[in-house]
Amino acid sequence: MPEDKEATFEREFQTIKDSLEDLCRETKSLSVLLIDKAGQLITSAGNVSNIDIPSFATLSAADFAATSNLADLIGEHDFSTLFHQGARKSIYVSLIADKVILAVIFTKETTLGLVRIKVKKTAERLGSMFEKIFKTLESEYSGAVDDEFISEAETELDSLFE
Amino acid sequence: MALINYSSKEINCKIVYYGPGLGGKTTNIKHIYSKVNPNSRGKLMSLDTELDRTLFFDFLPVDLGTVKGFSVHFHLYTVPGQVYYNASRKLILKGVDGLIFVADSQIERFEDNIDSIENLDDNLAEYHKKSEEIPLAIQYNKRDLPNIVSLNELEDALNPRGVFSCEGVATEGIGVFDPLKEVSKKVLRKLR
Numbered sequence: 001m002p003e004d005k006e007a008t009f010e011r012e013f014q015t016i017k018d019s020l021e022d023l024c025r026e027t028k029s030l031s032v033l034l035i036d037k038a039g040q041l042i043t044s045a046g047n048v049s050n051i052d053i054p055s056f057a058t059l060s061a062a063d064f065a066a067t068s069n070l071a072d073l074i075g076e077h078d079f080s081t082l083f084h085q086g087a088r089k090s091i092y093v094s095l096i097a098d099k100v101i102l103a104v105i106f107t108k109e110t111t112l113g114l115v116r117i118k119v120k121k122t123a124e125r126l127g128s129m130f131e132k133i134f135k136t137l138e139s140e141y142s143g144a145v146d147d148e149f150i151s152e153a154e155t156e157l158d159s160l161f162e
Numbered sequence: 163m164a165l166i167n168y169s170s171k172e173i174n175c176k177i178v179y180y181g182p183g184l185g186g187k188t189t190n191i192k193h194i195y196s197k198v199n200p201n202s203r204g205k206l207m208s209l210d211t212e213l214d215r216t217l218f219f220d221f222l223p224v225d226l227g228t229v230k231g232f233s234v235h236f237h238l239y240t241v242p243g244q245v246y247y248n249a250s251r252k253l254i255l256k257g258v259d260g261l262i263f264v265a266d267s268q269i270e271r272f273e274d275n276i277d278s279i280e281n282l283d284d285n286l287a288e289y290h291k292k293s294e295e296i297p298l299a300i301q302y303n304k305r306d307l308p309n310i311v312s313l314n315e316l317e318d319a320l321n322p323r324g325v326f327s328c329e330g331v332a333t334e335g336i337g338v339f340d341p342l343k344e345v346s347k348k349v350l351r352k353l354r
């Protein structure tokens with residue numbers, strides 16, 4: 001990846017991370033996770049130390065995908081948000097720019113209304129940036145790693161899966 | 163597409179085990195879970211029915227470690243094999259980077275294998291992808307059973323592309339790691 005593009009990418013990525021930190025603080029949420037539709041974590045804010053992140057990201061994406069299909073069955077294009085209410089903790093999940101899933105984990109310290117409003121504002125602010133970042137990711141996809149990387153990774157694979 | 167996160171220096175690859183119901187996809191992933199160093203793998207998550215049939219998917223994250231500054235993760239999924247779970251099967255294929263087709267070698271399951279590999283093509287087509295574009299390996303599972311189809315016949319029916327294939331007895335861990343290694347390497351080479 002050429003350095004100037006990498007710098008641009010890094011800057012935009014930092015803006016996203018800062019926005020998530022703001023969202024987490026303003027809503028007094030425990031944590032905010034940004035996940036791609038295939039179930040991989042992009043980045044997070046707040047305290048995620050007690051969360052099994054790979055499982056959380058996978059289930060969030062699967063949850064969203066299943067719900068989208070449910071929407072389709074009743075003639076809706078999509079359900080753009082999901083809300084799971086627990087006794088102590090709740091999860092609010094929202095789709096941003098039709099590309100990424102934003103999950104907010106919060107307690108009774110805050111309200112669903114506040115989370116909903118702030119998520120909507122964050123989504124509006126970041127929507128176009130995501131479009132740009134995904135385009136950069138796609139265009140810079142080939143040539144992301146070199147032969148040396150492949151050779152080292154293959155050696156690691158041989159020892160991991162022996 | 164494998165997700166390369168330049169900011170956190172992570173590469174995540176999604177590998178999906180596909181094949182007919184009761185063919186041994188979950189057994190493969192359980193064997194991997196039991197053999198891989200616990201420091202290199204996460205929790206095995208199964209969304210199954212009360213009868214232990216996969217309802218939605220099984221999921222196992224495996225960490226390759228850090229390679230040239232990038233932390234490389236493989237996310238292994240199985241799909242539910244039964245015909246009527248196609249909606250869930252399709253969802254799991256979203257963003258797939260590599261595929262391992264677990265065929266059931268038993269004579270009575272021969273047609274089911276063919277239906278399943280055709281179903282794979284149909285489902286990928288919905289994501290505007292072709293199976294030829296995605297690294298694929300085939301495991302002919304249950305080779306220890308007496309009533310099995312010959313390897314030649316299986317190859318003719320299921321492997322016209324001549325991708326990597328091997329015999330497997332997933333319950334004993336035979337032929338489990340070879341297709342996984344093969345596909346993982348091809349997925350990484352595609353990043354080049």
